[in-house]
Amino acid sequence: MSYIVVDGISKTFKVSKRSSGMKAALKSFFKRNYVYVDAVKDISFSIEKGEIVGYIGPNGAGKSTTIKMLSGILLPTAGNIKVNGFNPFKDRKKYVSNIGVVFGQRSQLAWDIPAEDTFDLLRDIYKLDDKKYQKNKEELVKLLNIEEIIKKPVRTLSLGERMRCEICASLLHEPKILFLDEPTIGLDAVSKKIVRDFILKINKEKKVTVILTTHDMMDIDTLAKRIILIGKGKILYDGSLKKLKTEYGSYKNIIVKTDDTIKEIKLKGIISKKKIDGGYNLIIDSNLVTVSKVVNYLSKYHITDLDIDNEQIDDIILKLYEDYKI
Amino acid sequence: MVKLFIQSIKLSIKSQIEYKGSFILNGISQLFIFFTYYFMIVALFSKFNNIKGFTVYEVLLCFSIIQFGYSITETFFRGIDKFEDLIIDGSLDRFLVRPRGILFQTLCSDVDFIKIFRVIQSVIVLIISLINLDIVWNINKVIVLILCLISSILIFFGLFVLTSSYCFITLQGLEVKNVFTDGGKYMAQYPIGIYRKGIVFIFTFIIPYAFINYYPLLYFLDKTNNTLYMFSPLLVLIFLVPCLWSFKIGLKHYNSAGS
Numbered sequence: 063m064s065y066i067v068v069d070g071i072s073k074t075f076k077v078s079k080r081s082s083g084m085k086a087a088l089k090s091f092f093k094r095n096y097v098y099v100d101a102v103k104d105i106s107f108s109i110e111k112g113e114i115v116g117y118i119g120p121n122g123a124g125k126s127t128t129i130k131m132l133s134g135i136l137l138p139t140a141g142n143i144k145v146n147g148f149n150p151f152k153d154r155k156k157y158v159s160n161i162g163v164v165f166g167q168r169s170q171l172a173w174d175i176p177a178e179d180t181f182d183l184l185r186d187i188y189k190l191d192d193k194k195y196q197k198n199k200e201e202l203v204k205l206l207n208i209e210e211i212i213k214k215p216v217r218t219l220s221l222g223e224r225m226r227c228e229i230c231a232s233l234l235h236e237p238k239i240l241f242l243d244e245p246t247i248g249l250d251a252v253s254k255k256i257v258r259d260f261i262l263k264i265n266k267e268k269k270v271t272v273i274l275t276t277h278d279m280m281d282i283d284t285l286a287k288r289i290i291l292i293g294k295g296k297i298l299y300d301g302s303l304k305k306l307k308t309e310y311g312s313y314k315n316i317i318v319k320t321d322d323t324i325k326e327i328k329l330k331g332i333i334s335k336k337k338i339d340g341g342y343n344l345i346i347d348s349n350l351v352t353v354s355k356v357v358n359y360l361s362k363y364h365i366t367d368l369d370i371d372n373e374q375i376d377d378i379i380l381k382l383y384e385d386y387k388i
Numbered sequence: 389m390v391k392l393f394i395q396s397i398k399l400s401i402k403s404q405i406e407y408k409g410s411f412i413l414n415g416i417s418q419l420f421i422f423f424t425y426y427f428m429i430v431a432l433f434s435k436f437n438n439i440k441g442f443t444v445y446e447v448l449l450c451f452s453i454i455q456f457g458y459s460i461t462e463t464f465f466r467g468i469d470k471f472e473d474l475i476i477d478g479s480l481d482r483f484l485v486r487p488r489g490i491l492f493q494t495l496c497s498d499v500d501f502i503k504i505f506r507v508i509q510s511v512i513v514l515i516i517s518l519i520n521l522d523i524v525w526n527i528n529k530v531i532v533l534i535l536c537l538i539s540s541i542l543i544f545f546g547l548f549v550l551t552s553s554y555c556f557i558t559l560q561g562l563e564v565k566n567v568f569t570d571g572g573k574y575m576a577q578y579p580i581g582i583y584r585k586g587i588v589f590i591f592t593f594i595i596p597y598a599f600i601n602y603y604p605l606l607y608f609l610d611k612t613n614n615t616l617y618m619f620s621p622l623l624v625l626i627f628l629v630p631c632l633w634s635f636k637i638g639l640k641h642y643n644s645a646g647s
Contacts, residue, residue, distance in 0.1 A: 133485050136642075137640070156487070159487045168477070168481070174403035174404075179402065186395050187486055188486070
């Protein structure tokens with residue numbers, strides 16, 4: 063059996079509904095109309111030990127809800143979850159020692175005191191052996207390069223510094239599974255790189271299974287070999303990133319710098335042609351036409367520069383969203 | 389567990405003294421608030437000698453026991469008082485991914501150390517009233533007094549837990565809770581026996597304030613010889629059962645908030 067097995071889970075929320083305006087507000091005070099919203103509908107997947115899985119989807123797709131059910135915060139309305147033999151919600155106290163959770167938008171560090179103090183508190187919460195804790199802490203702190211940072215009050219830290227402390231805090235008890243809910247949200251390029259490198263490292267060295275949600279496709283590109291795409295509470299794609307790229311990423315972006323006027327290109331597989339400043343932007347489907355054919359065709363014009371780009375994963379995702387109408 | 393609680397208290401205090409100025413000013417304001425209550429009772433008794441047979445120091449004894457329990461709860465169990473905030477800002481999600489009880493973590497989450505001033509003041513008033521009452525001390529009376537103080541803490545703790553259970557469903561604090569905690573506290577500052585029958589009934593069988601500040605005090609002040617009265621504070625333990633139970637039920641209905 064797989065390490066994490068999610069079997070047909072759903073989560074339905076009861077939400078009170080009302081239209082805008084004071085009158086509607088007063089009306090809803092006396093009589094409320096409830097609607098049932100399916101945040102997640104009949105989702106199944108399984109994850110092996112040591113995998114890094116990118117869990118992606120637009121806002122409100124049900125990513126956080128799934129993470130919350132996996133980490134034992136919410137009870138699924140229907141379906142079953144088994145992680146390492148535990149039922150996350152029912153065996154909560156035993157289960158959560160095995161997992162680390164980072165909510166990118168919420169802090170687990172006490173605001174007014176240095177992060178190191180919170181770390182020490184976590185040692186007591188998780189009943190960790192002090193020697194092991196010190197060793198583990200030193201290692202994490204060094205890897206994340208936060209030796210000085212953890213001695214300053216958390217409120218004085220930058221977002222990137224704080225996030226590194228958050229990640230450190232969630233790994234002090236050496237969890238086997240790490241849930242990251244938008245770990246790079248709002249970070250600058252340097253911090254993002256540190257966080258990504260770190261995630262790769264602990265996955266490789268400590269065999270930590272990582273499940274992360276993100277909107278940053280660079281995260282996915284560098285970290286996840288496998289992605290699960292979710293939209294409107296349903297799984298739309300579950301598989302390798304490579305396959306997704308070849309299936310949906312056959313488009314290539316060609317930027318042609320020229321002073322000539324290129325008329326209509328009579329070739330199959332030209333998806334679009336746009337005039338841009340000092341040239342053209344072509345998008346071609348490499349399944350229908352090879353790049354060399356296009357370049358060959360263009361050679362009759364006076365071209366000063368040519369730039370061929372694979373389609374960015376962002377575009378692929380956008381296309382997927384469009385295909386599935388989410 | 390005790391170690392962890394003390395550790396959490398230390399951190400809370402550390403956080404609070406980060407803001408020195410506000411800490412000192414708050415401390416001073418605590419003094420004023422408390423002594424307003426105190427002088428109101430004293431002023432009342434300058435007009436009347438007694439209320440239904442209770443003298444000023446007997447009422448002050450009652451007052452200090454209730455204040456003691458309330459201020460201890462407010463000081464050390466602040467998290468449960470502010471429970472709706474924990475739900476809204478997502479702290480509860482964080483507690484749920486840690487291998488400890490939720491109620492325990494809630495208690496650890498915040499200590500309002502400034503309120504310790506109120507605890508000290510209530511102890512001062514307690515001592516003042518004990519000195520001025522001619523009490524024939526014996527071991528039983530010491531036990532009654534200790535039981536009263538402990539169960540006074542427990543009843544407010546129970547009330548806070550009860551009202552916070554409601555937050556799980558509404559995700560919001562309930563102003564009604566103040567009727568029972570604050571409002572009840574004001575009434576219970578006087579011996580419950582001085583009120584009308586309906587109120588005595590409510591504060592005996594629904595929220596058992598009377599088992600803290602009335603029945604045991606009758607024994608303590610030699611107004612009765614019935615030793616059953618001596619152990620009446622223990623009945624507060626029964627009150628704790630539905631409180632803790634409702635918290636457990638509430639937790640099952642928890643639906644988290646936001647992303």
